[in-house]
Amino acid sequence: MEDDMPLDMHADSRRPDSPATRSRAFRDLLSSPDLTFLMEAHNALSARIVEEAGFPAIWALGLSVATALGLRDANEASWTQVLDVVEFMADATRVPILINGDTGYGNFNNVRRLVRKLGTIGVAAVCLEDKLFPKMNSFVGERQPLADVAEFCGRIAAGCDARLDDNFSIVARVEALIAGHGMDEALRRAEAYHRAGADAILIHSKRAEPDEILAFAQRWGNRAPVVIVPTKYYRTPAAAYRGAGISTVIWANHNMRASISAMSRLCRRIRDDEAIAGVEDEIATLDQVFAMLDYDELAHAEGVYLPAT
Incomplete structure (x- = not known):
């Protein structure tokens, strides 16, 4: 029987790439040197949609995952609950995933455990932010307390030492601007985190204009790749980021927000119409669902692996 089995059926055709x-x-x-765009996903289905839309990598956002679980972005979801979701995302896709690891869920030891686990489930990179555990979403409140620089550098170094693959990337998220501490403090922290081993710097801002982000990029001088999240300064054209030498732009929470709007509208309409005939042409068909999740592959595999009787 082994000799009769087609070679391409010895493995699941949907199997993800190796970590x-x-x-x-x-x-x-x-x-x-090209500007890269990452798109947010918060479960396996949205991750598959992001991949099929052509994005080269996925941003697994803590806010979005927590929201999908009905929780607040204040470390109400444990790190194991978040990783359970992200593991399904990794299984469902082939492109790399950058996970928002919040503060690392504790001190250097928690970061070590987190990085090792991420390496085993196929996640390519983690972003750690220089705040205190438990964290609160950056857009809630003012002047949130930041981590001590030396202590956060220890988290970064511990994560670097714990990675199972030297290519696993650690992105250090600098919250100095968004917390109101100014440009000099942001640059001081970015330099310290880079020296501690961070592979890239994510600089964050909640202003409606990109001025301080572009100023940071100019003064930083590409000492390490710069990642940005233009949730608040969303009117800025991509050309401005290219001109500033930005490495990566993250569209951070739009799938989650879009799903809330779309499902709310659909539920209200079906409730009001007391029927579904009016919405059938506006939503995905079941055939599209089955195609996206590759039901045909399962049927083909059944013909190979199950006995004929």
């Missing part, structure tokens, strides 16, 4: 392949792919994106 090492994904880590290498993400590191190449960080170092590329």
Whole structure:
């Protein structure tokens, strides 16, 4: 029977790339001279949609994952609950995933455990923010307390030492601007985190204009790749980021927000119409659902692996 089995059916055609392949792919994106765009996903289905839309990598956002679980972005979801979701995302896709690891869920020891676990489930990179555990979403409140620089550098160094693959990337998120501490403090922290081993710097802002982000990029001088999240300064054209030498732009929470709007409208309409005939042409068909999740592959595999009787 083994000899009669087609060679291409010895493995699931939907099997993801190896963790090492994904880590290498993400590191190449960080170092590329071209501007890279990442899109947010918060479960396996949205991750598959992001991949099929053509994005080269996925941003697994803590806010979005927590929201999908009905929780607040204040470390109400444990790190194991978040990783359970992200593991399904990694299984469902082939492109690399950058996970928002919040503060690392504790001190250097928690970061070590987090990085090791991420390496085993196929995640390519983690972003750690220089705040205190438990954290609160950056857009809630004012002047949130930041971590001590030396202590956060220890988290970064511990994560670097714990990675199972040298290409696994650690992105250090600098919250100095968004917390109101100014440009000099942002640059001081970015330099310290870079020296501690961070592979890239994510600089964050909640202003409606990109001025301080572009000023940071100019003064930083590409000492390490710069990642940005233009949630608040969303009117800025991509050309401005290219001109500033930005490495990566993250569209951070739009799938989650879009799903809330779309499902709310649909539920209200069906409730009001007391029927579904009016919405059938506006939503995905079941055939599209089955195609996206590759039901045909399962049927083909059944013909190979199950006995004829």
